[in-house]
Amino acid sequence: xxxxxxxxxxxxxxxxxxxxxxxxxxxxxxxxxxxxxxxxxxxxxxxxxxxxxxxxxxxxxxxxxxxxxxxxxxxxxxxxxxxxxxxxxxxxxxxxxxxxxxxxxxxxxxxxxxxxxxxxxxxxxxxxxxxxxxxxxxxxxxxxxxxxxxxxxxxxxxxxxxxxxxxxxxxxxxxxxxxxxxxxxxxxxxxxxxxxxxxxxxxxxxxxxxxxxxxxxxxxxxxxxxxxxxxxxxxxxxxxx
Amino acid sequence: xxxxxxxxxxxxxxxxxxxxxxxxxxxxxxxxxxxxxxxxxxxxxxxxxxxxxxxxxxxxxxxxxxxxxxxxxxxxxxxxxxxxxxxxxxxxxxxxxxxxxxxxxxxxxxxxxxxxxxxxxxxxxxxxxxxxxxxxxxxxxxxxxxxxxxxxxxxxxxxxxxxxxxxxxxxxxxxxxxxxxxxxxxxxxxxxxxxxxxxxxxxxxxxxxxxxxxxxxxxxxxxxxxxxxxxxxxxxxxxxxxxxxxxxxxxxxxxxxxxxxxxxxxxxxxxxxxxxxxxxxxxxxxxxxxxxxxxxxxxxxxxxxxxxxxxxxxxxxxxxxxxxxxxxxxxxxxxxxxxxxxxxxxxxxxxxxxxxxxxxxxxxxxxxxxxxxxxxxxxxxxxxxxxxxxxxxxxxxxxxxxxxxxxxxxxxxxxxxxxxx
Numbered sequence: 001x002x003x004x005x006x007x008x009x010x011x012x013x014x015x016x017x018x019x020x021x022x023x024x025x026x027x028x029x030x031x032x033x034x035x036x037x038x039x040x041x042x043x044x045x046x047x048x049x050x051x052x053x054x055x056x057x058x059x060x061x062x063x064x065x066x067x068x069x070x071x072x073x074x075x076x077x078x079x080x081x082x083x084x085x086x087x088x089x090x091x092x093x094x095x096x097x098x099x100x101x102x103x104x105x106x107x108x109x110x111x112x113x114x115x116x117x118x119x120x121x122x123x124x125x126x127x128x129x130x131x132x133x134x135x136x137x138x139x140x141x142x143x144x145x146x147x148x149x150x151x152x153x154x155x156x157x158x159x160x161x162x163x164x165x166x167x168x169x170x171x172x173x174x175x176x177x178x179x180x181x182x183x184x185x186x187x188x189x190x191x192x193x194x195x196x197x198x199x200x201x202x203x204x205x206x207x208x209x210x211x212x213x214x215x216x217x218x219x220x221x222x223x224x225x226x227x228x229x230x231x232x233x234x235x236x237x238x239x240x241x
Numbered sequence: 242x243x244x245x246x247x248x249x250x251x252x253x254x255x256x257x258x259x260x261x262x263x264x265x266x267x268x269x270x271x272x273x274x275x276x277x278x279x280x281x282x283x284x285x286x287x288x289x290x291x292x293x294x295x296x297x298x299x300x301x302x303x304x305x306x307x308x309x310x311x312x313x314x315x316x317x318x319x320x321x322x323x324x325x326x327x328x329x330x331x332x333x334x335x336x337x338x339x340x341x342x343x344x345x346x347x348x349x350x351x352x353x354x355x356x357x358x359x360x361x362x363x364x365x366x367x368x369x370x371x372x373x374x375x376x377x378x379x380x381x382x383x384x385x386x387x388x389x390x391x392x393x394x395x396x397x398x399x400x401x402x403x404x405x406x407x408x409x410x411x412x413x414x415x416x417x418x419x420x421x422x423x424x425x426x427x428x429x430x431x432x433x434x435x436x437x438x439x440x441x442x443x444x445x446x447x448x449x450x451x452x453x454x455x456x457x458x459x460x461x462x463x464x465x466x467x468x469x470x471x472x473x474x475x476x477x478x479x480x481x482x483x484x485x486x487x488x489x490x491x492x493x494x495x496x497x498x499x500x501x502x503x504x505x506x507x508x509x510x511x512x513x514x515x516x517x518x519x520x521x522x523x524x525x526x527x528x529x530x531x532x533x534x535x536x537x538x539x540x541x542x543x544x545x546x547x548x549x550x551x552x553x554x555x556x557x558x559x560x561x562x563x564x565x566x567x568x569x570x571x572x573x574x575x576x577x578x579x580x581x582x583x584x585x586x587x588x589x590x591x592x593x594x595x596x597x598x599x600x601x602x603x604x605x606x607x608x609x610x611x612x613x614x615x616x617x618x619x620x621x622x623x624x625x626x627x628x629x630x631x632x633x634x635x636x637x638x639x640x641x642x643x644x645x646x647x648x649x650x651x652x653x654x655x656x657x658x659x660x661x662x
Contacts, residue, residue, distance in 0.1 A: 225571075
């Protein structure tokens with residue numbers, strides 16, 4: 001099975017869970033290729049400033065146990081890895097055609113348009129931090145805890161909407177009162193490795209069912225205000241032992 | 242004396258912040274709500290001091306002076322002062338509100354209406370306006386509720402009678418309208434009439450209010466857009482007018498329990514909420530496809546905020562949170578207000594600027610250009626009072642209680658199969 005992974009920021013991308021996931025996909029014998037977007041320094045800077053403001057230049061603390069490894073140089077010599085400025089561009093289209101994947105896997109790629117989503121033999125897969133269809137959009141792990149005291153992650157087929165594609169698999173994330181928002185997010189990422197691997201295993205065997213979602217079923221969430229995040233932190237502290 | 246130098250400096254500052262904004266997110270100023278509220282109220286008190294009995298319509302840095310009192314907004318500033326008096330436990334603010342109501346009775350036209358524009362002593366009273374009359378009723382009734390003095394209810398009744406007497410045969414207001422065109426934002430006038438109906442039981446008030454609200458609902462398109470939402474002919478509607486319309490419908494729902502008013506308000510409030518969250522900003526002038534434009538020209542996007550309109554939408558979203566228990570609206574409202582706090586001076590040496598809210602950000606934007614209008618400060622004070630109250634309430638309630646209370650979009654969500662570790 002051929003999988004093309006879409007990522008961004010080749011100069012800084014070093015999430016340990018992504019490294020672990022890609023290594024395990026390779027261990028399972030899949031043919032993995034990676035296409036990085038947003039590759040120029042200008043785009044890195046612009047994205048970092050938009051996301052973090054001037055704090056972008058501070059050293060980020062990480063809860064991840066593994067030593068961070070930059071993915072681009074790590075995989076450059078091992079598998080097919082390419083980079084472009086824009087993952088929705090004609091250039092990206094041509095590279096993906098060249099890779100000829102069965103599936104695309106989006107691991108933090110931003111919004112991917114129809115012209116790219118239609119390229120793999122089957123479809124594009126994404127792991128969303130929230131129970132779909134109920135929690136679409138962003139800050140969904142936080143909103144999930146706020147409303148229900150629990151969090152799921154969901155793999156789904158990517159369509160042009162926001163987290164509206166057919167659902168593949170869901171997984172509950174175990175939370176304890178020791179958790180914080182940061183540790184909960186990390187748990188979501190770590191568990192997504194297993195869920196994505198399980199999803200591809202099912203896809204390979206053909207033993208899978210998809211669940212359609214309608215726009216009316218769920219709701220799109222947006223960035224949570226810090227005050228509500230404080231409430232979520234309190235809620236996590238009050239979870240049962 | 243003119244404050245043009247201030248205006249130039251402020252324009253340059255705002256321009257720099259706006260340009261920076263294209264690259265950097267404006268960080269949320271999450272604290273200091275009470276300080277911003279106090280400064281806003283201090284600014285309003287200064288506007289009252291310079292208002293010849295009412296509230297000066299705005300401070301104009303070009304002329305360097307406070308403008309004449311504005312009866313329309315004086316009407317709806319009265320409830321703000323009573324609310325602040327209750328929150329701060331300071332009776333003097335309530336007394337100030339009563340004083341404003343007494344002035345408003347003097348400014349009331351013989352036929353019960355509120356006049357158009359500013360009250361300029363030399364020129365005397367001007368033509369009546371339906372919308373302004375409704376806003377005065379909000380003030381009269383609040384003072385009546387606080388004091389139980391008949392004179393205020395009489396003034397409200399007099400104004401109400403004017404509103405009832407000046408409709409077409411279907412009960413729709415068709416004369417004494419700003420710029421002689423119909424306006425959906427008269428939903429706020431209906432809201433005032435419904436309050437008057439509640440206070441007096443006079444059926445005619447309710448009938449006229451509902452007739453006009455139904456007309457407003459008819460003006461709404463499926464995308465939440467309202468026809469006839471503009472202030473002036475040939476001008477694009479702005480967030481201020483759209484928020485007026487939406488709030489009028491929302492408050493009318495609270496008083497009538499008529500679901501179509503809530504649905505209508507929700508449609509537009511939700512649309513603006515999505516636009517704000519997706520585009521990360523809410524600009525000023527709009528067309529029927531929710532595209533931004535300059536005040537008159539389609540070629541410009543109108544790159545500035547009408548701060549009043551944005552603040553008004555934050556109020557609507559917080560009210561929606563209270564009504565339908567959806568905290569995502571409150572979250573967006575808090576973000577909006579925590580951004581706007583950056584645009585308010587709280588340590589400026591110029592008293593007419595300190596605590597005031599600009600018409601536009603940047604100050605040279607085409608809504609109330611270069612001015613500090615009293616209604617912007619009024620709505621900011623209302624919004625901060627609401628925010629402080631909500632945050633206090635949410636902080637005190639145990640998390641499981643909030644969870645139980647808040648609705649959540651999909652009732653079929655299955656909670657039983659989840660491991661909580």
